[in-house]
Amino acid sequence: MRLELRDVRYVYAPGTPFEVEALRGVSLVVEPGEVLGIVGGTGSGKSTLVQHMNLLLTPTSGEVLVDGVDATTLKKSELRRRVGLVFQFPESALFAATVEEDVAFAPRQLALDEKEVRERVLESLRVLGAGELAARSPFALSGGEKRRAAIAGVLAMRPEILVLDEPTAGLDPATREDFLALILGLRNAGISVVLVSHDLDEVAEVADRVCALQEGRVLAVGTPAEVFYRDPSQAPATVRVASLLRESKPEIGAPVPFGETLDALRALRGA
Amino acid sequence: MKHPGEGTRVGGSLAVSCYRVSFSYPGSEQPALSDVSFELRPGEYVGVVGPNGGGKSTLVRLLNGLLKPDSGRVLVSGRDPSTEPFEVRKHLGILFQDPENGLVAPFVEDDVAFGLENLGVPRQEMRDRVARAIRAVGLEGYERREPGTLSGGEKQRVALAGLLAVEPEILVLDEPTSMLDASGRREVLEYLETLRAEKTVLHVTHHLEELVRSDRILVLNGGELVADKTPERLLSDADLLRENRLVLPVVQRLALELGLPPAKLRTPEELAEAILARTESGTRAG
Ligand SMILES: Nc1ncnc2c1ncn2[C@@H]1O[C@H](COP(=O)(O)OP(=O)(O)OP(=O)(O)O)[C@@H](O)[C@H]1O
Ligand SMILES: Nc1ncnc2c1ncn2[C@@H]1O[C@H](COP(=O)(O)OP(=O)(O)OP(=O)(O)O)[C@@H](O)[C@H]1O
Ligand SMILES: [Mg+2]
Numbered sequence A: 001m002r003l004e005l006r007d008v009r010y011v012y013a014p015g016t017p018f019e020v021e022a023l024r025g026v027s028l029v030v031e032p033g034e035v036l037g038i039v040g041g042t043g044s045g046k047s048t049l050v051q052h053m054n055l056l057l058t059p060t061s062g063e064v065l066v067d068g069v070d071a072t073t074l075k076k077s078e079l080r081r082r083v084g085l086v087f088q089f090p091e092s093a094l095f096a097a098t099v100e101e102d103v104a105f106a107p108r109q110l111a112l113d114e115k116e117v118r119e120r121v122l123e124s125l126r127v128l129g130a131g132e133l134a135a136r137s138p139f140a141l142s143g144g145e146k147r148r149a150a151i152a153g154v155l156a157m158r159p160e161i162l163v164l165d166e167p168t169a170g171l172d173p174a175t176r177e178d179f180l181a182l183i184l185g186l187r188n189a190g191i192s193v194v195l196v197s198h199d200l201d202e203v204a205e206v207a208d209r210v211c212a213l214q215e216g217r218v219l220a221v222g223t224p225a226e227v228f229y230r231d232p233s234q235a236p237a238t239v240r241v242a243s244l245l246r247e248s249k250p251e252i253g254a255p256v257p258f259g260e261t262l263d264a265l266r267a268l269r270g271a
Numbered sequence B: 001m002k003h004p005g006e007g008t009r010v011g012g013s014l015a016v017s018c019y020r021v022s023f024s025y026p027g028s029e030q031p032a033l034s035d036v037s038f039e040l041r042p043g044e045y046v047g048v049v050g051p052n053g054g055g056k057s058t059l060v061r062l063l064n065g066l067l068k069p070d071s072g073r074v075l076v077s078g079r080d081p082s083t084e085p086f087e088v089r090k091h092l093g094i095l096f097q098d099p100e101n102g103l104v105a106p107f108v109e110d111d112v113a114f115g116l117e118n119l120g121v122p123r124q125e126m127r128d129r130v131a132r133a134i135r136a137v138g139l140e141g142y143e144r145r146e147p148g149t150l151s152g153g154e155k156q157r158v159a160l161a162g163l164l165a166v167e168p169e170i171l172v173l174d175e176p177t178s179m180l181d182a183s184g185r186r187e188v189l190e191y192l193e194t195l196r197a198e199k200t201v202l203h204v205t206h207h208l209e210e211l212v213r214s215d216r217i218l219v220l221n222g223g224e225l226v227a228d229k230t231p232e233r234l235l236s237d238a239d240l241l242r243e244n245r246l247v248l249p250v251v252q253r254l255a256l257e258l259g260l261p262p263a264k265l266r267t268p269e270e271l272a273e274a275i276l277a278r279t280e281s282g283t284r285a286g
C-alpha cells in the first residue's frame, strides 16, 4: 500500500492563546515496502505527522491518500488495521490484567478465531524477546519490558504499514539491535515501516529514505546519504566520522550504514 | 579488603552507600535486586547500565525511600531513606524514567515548582529558581502550557527542570535523554558536565556513549551488580558487554574494527583524527 500526505497542515487548539501550528504544509509519500526514517528536533512535528497516517488526527487542511483514495472515505477500523501505529509513550495505553490479554486486545477486534489470536500474540511477544512476560501484569514491568508489550500489540495486528514513534527508546542495546533486524525482516516481507527516531545511528542502519522535519516543515527528504551529508552536525556517528575525513580524503565517498563506512575507512590508503 | 558500603556504617562522608541491599516486589518470585553493594563519593559521576529488567529503576526508587529494602542498608549523606525519606529528598533528587507519568500540575511552571514546595524555600527564591531551571532546559515561553500537550522531548525537559530547581547535591537520572534529539542530548550532557565535582551524579542509561567520561559504571543484570568499573575497562571487555546485552557505541566499534584503541577514542572527532594520523604515517612509511 502507498500512503501519501498532501500539503498537510495541523493546528492544535485553534483560536485559543495556546494555538500551535505543528504542521505547516507537509507532503510526503510512504512507498510500499520501504523503511522511511523520520527525524527532526524536539517539537518539530514528528508525532503529529505520524498520527495523521491512520487519521488519529485529521488534517486542518490538506489530504491523506491511501493508494490514491482519500483516507477519510475509508472505514476507520479498516484504516487502523492496515496502518498500525505504536505511540511515543505506548506504556500509558497498557490496561489488561496480563501482558497476553493486553497484546490480544487489538487482534481480537479482527474477527479471527481464538487460536489464531493466541498464535499471533505469542509470536509477537516472542520476536520481541518478551515471551516470558506473557502471564505477568503489564503494570509490574520495567520500562523496557512495558515498551515491548506495547509494540507486540500492534505487531499482532499484522498491518501493511507499521508506524513506530520512538520505538527503541528504553530498549537495551541488544534488544534494540534485534528490533532493527525485525524491522528489516518486515520490510523484506513487503511491509512498509515508518520509523520516527532520535537515534540517528539506528536510522542509518535501516532506513531506505529519510525525511527531516524542522518546525513543522519538511527540511529534506531523500536517501540517507542525501539527507545526512547536508548537515553532518545532525548526522549519525558514521557520517560524522566520514565527513571529517572527506576534506583530505575525498575518495571516502558518502557512506551511511556501519558496514559501508567501515569498508570505506579500511580502503583508505594506509588505514 | 573492605566490603563496599561497609565503611558508611561508621563514617558519614559518602554521598550514597548501599550495603548488601536486596529487594523483591510483592508477589514476585524473582528478587529485583540481590545483595547489591556500592558507594558514591561526593562529586563522583557514576553510570548505571544493564538489560531491561536488570534492576536499575528499582535501585533508583530505593535511594529516596519510595521502596524499602527487604534486607541490607541504604544511606544517603549518612541518612536512611526508609526512615527519613523527606530529609533524604532535600539532598537527593530523582528524574524518573517515564516523563509521561511524572507531570502532574496544570501548568509547566507549577510542575517545575512542585519539588520545591515541601522544602520551605521562600516564595521569591522559589520563583527565581523555577525561572532559572526553565531557562536551563530551553523552555522559556512554555511556562503556562499544559504539560499534557507537550511533545515527548518537551515533557522530558520539564521533568529535568523540576529536578534542577531543587538543586540537590545528589542527582539521580533514570534515562534522562531517552526522548531528546541529538542536540538536546548533547546540551544535557554538557550541563551535567558543568556540575562535575560540585554535585554527585548517578546516571542510568542504555546509551554507553553518554558515559564515556564518567568516573565509573555499574552494571546491573538480573538484580545483581555484576560489575563496577571505569568506562575504559568496561568498553574493552567484550565478554562482559555481551553477557549484559550491551553493545559498543558506533565510534568505539569502528575503532575496534580498525585496530585502534576503542576506549581512548571517545568522539567522532577523536576517531577521525586517529585515522588521519595513521594514514599519514602509513603514507610516509610506504
Ligand atoms: N495536544 C497538543 N496541544 C497543543 N500543542 C501540542 C499538542 N501536542 C503537541 N503540541 C505541540 O506541537 C508541536 C509538535 O509536537 P510533536 O509532538 O509533533 O513534536 P515531535 O517532533 O514529536 O517532538 P519530540 O521529538 O519531542 O517527540 C510542539 O511544539 C508541541 O508543543
Ligand atoms: N511495580 C513492579 N511490580 C513487580 N515487579 C516489578 C515492578 N517494577 C519492576 N518489576 C520487575 O523488577 C525487575 C527490575 O525492574 P526495573 O524496573 O528495576 O528494571 P530496569 O533495569 O530499570 O529495566 P529497564 O531498562 O527496562 O527500565 C524486573 O524483572 C521487572 O519486571
Ligand atoms: Mg514526538
Ligand SMILES: [Mg+2]
Residues within 6 Å of the ligand: A142, A143, A144, B056, B057, B058, B097, B174
Ligand atoms: Mg528502568
